[in-house]
Amino acid sequence: MKPVSAIIFKDIAIELRSKESLASMIMFAVLVLVVFNFAFESTGLDKSLVAPGSLWVAVSFAAILALNRSFAKETDNDCLQGLLLAPLSRGELYLAKVSSNFLFMLIAEIIILPLFVVFNALNFDFRFAEVIAIVFLGTLAIAGIGTILSTISSNTRMKEVMLPVLQIPLTLPLIIAAVESTREILMDDTGQVSSWLYILAGFTIVYLTLSYLLFEFAVED
Amino acid sequence: MTATLALQSQDIRKTFGHFTALGGVSLTVERGEFVALFGRNGAGKTTFLKVAATLVRATHGKLAIEGVDIHEEPEKARRHIGFLSHNTYLYRDLNPVENLRFFGRLYGVPDLEGRIHQLLERVGLQRRKSDPVRAFSRGLHQRLGLARVMLHNPSVILLDEPYTGLDANAVDMLNGLLDEAAAAGKTVILTTHDFDQGIRAATRTVIIDRGKVVLDSPAKDSAARDAYTEYIRLGLSR
Secondary structure, rough: HHHHHHHHHHHHHHHHHHHHHHHHHHHHHHHHHHHHHHHHHOOOOHHHHHHHHHHHHHHHHHHHHHHHHHHHHHHHHHHHHHHHOOOOHHHHHHHHHHHHHHHHHHHHHHHHHHHHHHOOOOOOOHHHHHHHHHHHHHHHHHHHHHHHHHHHHHHOOHHHHHHHHHHHHHHHHHHHHHHHHHHHHHHOOOOOOHHHHHHHHHHHHHHHHHHHHHHHHHOOO | OOOOOOEEEEEEEEEHHHHHHHEEEEEEEEEEOEEEOOOOOOOHHHHHHHOOOOOOOOOOOEEOOEEEOOOHHHHHHHOOOEOOOOOOOOOOOOOOOHHHHHHHHOOOOHHHHHHHHHHHHOOOHHOOOOOOOHHOHHHHHHHHHHHHHHHOOHHHHHHHHOOOOOHHHHHHHHHHHHHHHHOOOOOEEEOOOOOHHHHHHOOEEEEEEEOOOEEEEEEEOOOHHHHHHHHOOOOOOO
């Protein structure tokens, strides 16, 4: 697994220097939370009804920003070709890129989640821990499918547009499952939560497995 | 596939949609040979090198590097290959040491820090080792690209237009490195549009035209220069 960790550390080193992905993700996600908070503040709506939606809009769209940068870094100066020349399988390369994308998304979420709690007058209690677990699983699924989609879109002319066009429809089922399970936990109405979690976990496994197997075809000419 | 050959290709074909880039290239290169590969723009030189480097999957045919089939054991084959094209595959946000350290870890290079120091000294970048690569000129990029290629001590070195954009000093440095590699018994396959640079150290000349090998002769053979003139300078095809 040394090549995998080498790629992850390289991505971290580049991000620490450029700060492109994290800064844009955090800025965007915080803006979404602020705008949603003020938009629904005056309506008198129960916040636990709309809060899960705002959280997952922030998470999923911020992820698109990070994923767009992820392979842009590799296409600059054709660096991806340098990775493809290395003695590691395409599957290992996929795992490395998923891991670094997942890591950056989690770092952004460490800042997003406390703000989400504050804006929606929630408590840092066991329910919050359950929401964290759902965010963790949902983020893994988004990173899993998003990594291969960002690879595909990075080879197209309209790469910035192509990624959301591909990603949003494919992540819609898991975003719905994540929103519903988050809502049930926040409303303390967990009758259906296990069904939504099964769907979320199922999509995570399917997306990770399929992307791992198909990455070879996405990454080569 | 013969284990004693550095490169053995059998009827390699590659099509991109309706376009045939390689129409059946069969080539055997023995260990220690220095092959200059010539051809017009679009003749298929780069595609062939990319297939050999496992960057492009051939539509048809077999190719082995050091007796290792690139389709069956690509990771093993890649350990033998050093590939440099006009793009150096270096990360602009990292400095030379960080770039080489990263690639060294990918290849599992032993005594990595010592090897990095040695190579930076050799390509004349020791004083610039802490500068980000984005501040480098084209020539410095190519020097560091060469260090990346040599880092894991490959036995087969594939170079696609390595002289492009290099000043005289950098050309001398590149030639020196290639001479050292040849003296160390490494196999070098180089594409270039500069005939004199190409055959300077070559032991063999191969000309590719329209995706096929049309000439394969000893480098200093007069037939090589005649064929070069015919195919590339005059643009004639038989």
